[in-house]
Amino acid sequence: MGCLMSQVRISMLPLVAAxxxxxxxxxxLHAQSLTxxxxxxxxxxxxxxxxxxxxxxxxxxxxxxxxxxxxxRILSGPNQSSNFQIINGQMSSSIxxxxxxxxxxxxTLSIPPAWVVVGKKTITSNSVTIEVVSSTDVRVPAAxxxxxxxxxxxxxxxxxxxxxxxxxxxxxxxxxxxxxYEVSKLPTTTGFWSENIxxxxxxxxxxxxxxxxxxxxxxxxxxxxxxxxxxxxxVDPLEVTCNVQEQQVAQRRARGLFDxxxxxxxxxxxxxxTKSVSSEPVHLKVKPLPTEGRPAIFAGDVGQYTMDVSLxxxxxxxxDAITLKVSVKGQGNIRLISEPKIDIPLDIExxxxxxxxxxxxxxxxxxxxKTFEYLLIPRVPGQQRIPPVQFAYFDPAKSQYQTLQxxxxxxxxxxxxxxxxxxxxxxxxxxxxxxxxxxxxxxxTSDRFLPMGSRSPDSAGFYGLLLAPLVxxxxxxxxxxxxxxxxxxxxxxxxxxxxxKAMKRWRESGKTLQKDGAVFYGSxxxxxxxxxxxxxxxxxxxxxxxxxxxxxKEKQVAExxxxxxxxxxxxxxxxxFASGQDSAQDRDQLLDRTRTIIQQLEKxxxx
Numbered sequence: 001m002g003c004l005m006s007q008v009r010i011s012m013l014p015l016v017a018a019x020x021x022x023x024x025x026x027x028x029l030h031a032q033s034l035t036x037x038x039x040x041x042x043x044x045x046x047x048x049x050x051x052x053x054x055x056x057x058x059x060x061x062x063x064x065x066x067x068x069x070x071x072x073r074i075l076s077g078p079n080q081s082s083n084f085q086i087i088n089g090q091m092s093s094s095i096x097x098x099x100x101x102x103x104x105x106x107x108t109l110s111i112p113p114a115w116v117v118v119g120k121k122t123i124t125s126n127s128v129t130i131e132v133v134s135s136t137d138v139r140v141p142a143a144x145x146x147x148x149x150x151x152x153x154x155x156x157x158x159x160x161x162x163x164x165x166x167x168x169x170x171x172x173x174x175x176x177x178x179x180x181y182e183v184s185k186l187p188t189t190t191g192f193w194s195e196n197i198x199x200x201x202x203x204x205x206x207x208x209x210x211x212x213x214x215x216x217x218x219x220x221x222x223x224x225x226x227x228x229x230x231x232x233x234x235v236d237p238l239e240v241t242c243n244v245q246e247q248q249v250a251q252r253r254a255r256g257l258f259d260x261x262x263x264x265x266x267x268x269x270x271x272x273x274t275k276s277v278s279s280e281p282v283h284l285k286v287k288p289l290p291t292e293g294r295p296a297i298f299a300g301d302v303g304q305y306t307m308d309v310s311l312x313x314x315x316x317x318x319x320d321a322i323t324l325k326v327s328v329k330g331q332g333n334i335r336l337i338s339e340p341k342i343d344i345p346l347d348i349e350x351x352x353x354x355x356x357x358x359x360x361x362x363x364x365x366x367x368x369x370k371t372f373e374y375l376l377i378p379r380v381p382g383q384q385r386i387p388p389v390q391f392a393y394f395d396p397a398k399s400q401y402q403t404l405q406x407x408x409x410x411x412x413x414x415x416x417x418x419x420x421x422x423x424x425x426x427x428x429x430x431x432x433x434x435x436x437x438x439x440x441x442x443x444x445t446s447d448r449f450l451p452m453g454s455r456s457p458d459s460a461g462f463y464g465l466l467l468a469p470l471v472x473x474x475x476x477x478x479x480x481x482x483x484x485x486x487x488x489x490x491x492x493x494x495x496x497x498x499x500x501k502a503m504k505r506w507r508e509s510g511k512t513l514q515k516d517g518a519v520f521y522g523s524x525x526x527x528x529x530x531x532x533x534x535x536x537x538x539x540x541x542x543x544x545x546x547x548x549x550x551x552x553k554e555k556q557v558a559e560x561x562x563x564x565x566x567x568x569x570x571x572x573x574x575x576x577f578a579s580g581q582d583s584a585q586d587r588d589q590l591l592d593r594t595r596t597i598i599q600q601l602e603k604x605x606x607x
Contacts, residue, residue, distance in 0.1 A: 032057035034125040053097040063117040075100040103132040153279040163302035164396045173215040179573045181242035193226040197361045201519040230288035237278040297341045301393040303332020309406035317416035322376040329369035337370045340391040347380040378413040498534035521576040
C-alpha cells in the first residue's frame with residue numbers, strides 16, 4: 001500500500017506544476033496589448049457614449065495613465081472589471097475600464113491614447129474619434145439615426161426694428177419615456193430687454209411626427225425680447241438636461257435556446273440615461289428706426305397704442321386739488337413706455353406723477369396699460385386751459401410714426417376763502433396736505449414732566465440702560481459668528497434646513513390635490529427631490545434620481561427606504577407624463593407616503 005501511495009504522489013506532481021505555472025505566469029502565454037474603442041462612433045450632442053479601454057494578456061498593471069476627455073463630460077467611470085479564462089488549454093486574462101461620456105460640442109472629437117506599465121514594459125493604446133452632430137443639423141449621417149431628444153426654438157421674426165418685440169418659444173421633443181427635465185443654462189440676452197412669459201404646469205403639447213418618427217412635445221420656455229440697439233444680434237442657445245428611460249438589454253457571449261424568449265421587453269430592465277440638449281442660436285437683424293417723419297416729441301416707444309386722458313374736477317377753487325390721469329395702453333414694452341408730453345400753465349402747479357402699470361403676457365403677446373396720474377393745484381382764479389396731451393410712437397406693422405393727441409381741457413378756478421393768491425404760489429406739497437392745520441401752538445403744560453432729582457440714578461433701570469448697549473453688542477457678535485459658521489459649512493446648513501423646507505413644500509403639495517394631475521404629481525416630485533438634494537448636498541439643477549439613490553446607499557440607508565423613494569418617483573413620473581387614470585384616494589396615499597419617507601430619512605441619515 002505504501003508503494004501505491006508513493007506512485008500516486010509522483011504522478012500528481014506534473015499536474016500541480018502545470019497549474020502553478022498557469023497561475024504564476026499566465027502573461028507569457030499571450031501577447032500584451034491595450035485597445036481603446038468608443039460606442040457609438042457617431043452620436044448627437046448631449047447623448048451618452050461608452051469609452052472602453054481593455055488590457056489583454058495580463059491582469060496586473062503597475063501604473064495606468066488614462067486619457068484626458070477634452071470636449072466630454074464624464075458621467076461615470078472608470079469602472080474596472082477583470083477576466084481570466086482557460087479555453088482548450090489556452091489561458092487568457094484581461095482588465096477592462098469603461099466610462100460613460102457626454103459630448104459637449106459638435107464636430108470630430110478625438111480621445112488621445114492611454115498607456116500602462118506592465119513589469120518593465122510600457123504599452124500604449126490607440127486613439128479614437130467620434131463624430132458629434134447637432135439634432136438641428138440637416139446633414140445628419142445615417143449612422144446616427146433619429147435623435148432621442150431634441151430642443152427646438154421657434155422665432156416670430158428674424159428681421160425687426162429696434163424695440164420691436166420678438167417672441168421665442170422653446171419646445172422639447174422626445175421619442176422615449178421622459179422622466180424629468182430641467183433648464184441647465186439660460187441664454188444670455190445682451191442687447192435685449194427680456195420679458196419672461198410664465199408657463200403653466202400643463203405644458204404638454206400634442207405629439208408631432210418628424211421625418212417619420214413620432215415625438216412627444218413639451219413647452220420648456222417662452223419669452224419676448226425687445227432689441228435695444230440696431231445691428232446683428234444673437235441670442236445664445238438654451239440648454240436643457242433631461243432623464244430618459246431606456247430598456248437595458250443584458251449582453252451575452254453566446255446565444256442559447258431561450259435567448260429569444262428572454263429578449264422580450266418584458267424581461268428587460270429599465271435604466272435612466274441623462275441627456276443634455278441645446279437649441280440653435282437665434283440670429284436677428286435689427287433695423288434702426290427711420291428718421292423721416294419722426295416727431296419731435298418721439299421718445300423711442302415702439303408698438304401699437306391708444307391713449308385715454310381724463311381731468312377731474314373741472315371746476316374748483318384756488319388751491320384745490322385736480323387729478324389729471326393719462327393712460328397709454330396697447331401692445332409693446334409696457335414697462336418702458338415714456339411719459340407723455342404735457343404742457344401745464346405757469347398758474348397751475350404740477351407735481352411728479354404717480355405711475356402704475358398692468359402688464360399682461362397672455363397668448364404670448366406683451367400687452368397692458370401704463371397710467372400717469374398728476375396732481376395739479378391752481379394758484380390763480382379764472383379760466384385755465386391745458387393744451388392737448390401728446391404721445392408719439394413707432395408702429396412697426398405700418399413702418400411709420402403715429403402721434404396720439406387729446407382734446408384741450410378747460411378749468412374754471414374760483415376765488416377761494418383760504419389763502420390769498422399771491423401768497424399761495426410759494427406753497428409746497430406738504431403745505432397742501434396740511435392746509436387748515438399748519439399752525440402748531442406751543443403747549444405750556446404737560447403731565448409727563450417730572451421735577452429734577454425726583455428719580456435716583458442708582459436704580460436698577462438706570463444701570464440696565466447703561467449695560468444694554470454692551471449686551472446688544474455681544475449678541476450681535478454671537479449672531480455674526482453663527483452666520484459665518486453657516487456660510488463656511490454650506491452642506492451642514494442645507495442639511496439642518498432640509499426637513500423644514502420639505503414640510504413646507506409638502507403642505508403646498510397638499511393644496512394641489514384637487515388640481516390637474518400634472519400639477520399635483522410634479523409638486524410631489526419637487527418636494528421629495530428637493531429634500532434629497534438638500535440632505536445629500538446635491539445641486540438641484542444637475543442631480544438625477546439615480547445619483548440621489550446612489551448617495552443614499554453610501555449613507556447606508558435601508559434598502560426598503562430606497563425602494564420606496566424609487567417607487568414614489570416612478571409613480572409620479574408615470575402619472576405626470578403618461579395618460580393614466582388616478583383617483584383622489586391614490587393622491588392621498590402618495591401624499592402620506594411622501595411625508596412618511598421624509599420623516600424616516602430624517603432618522604436614518606446622519607449629519
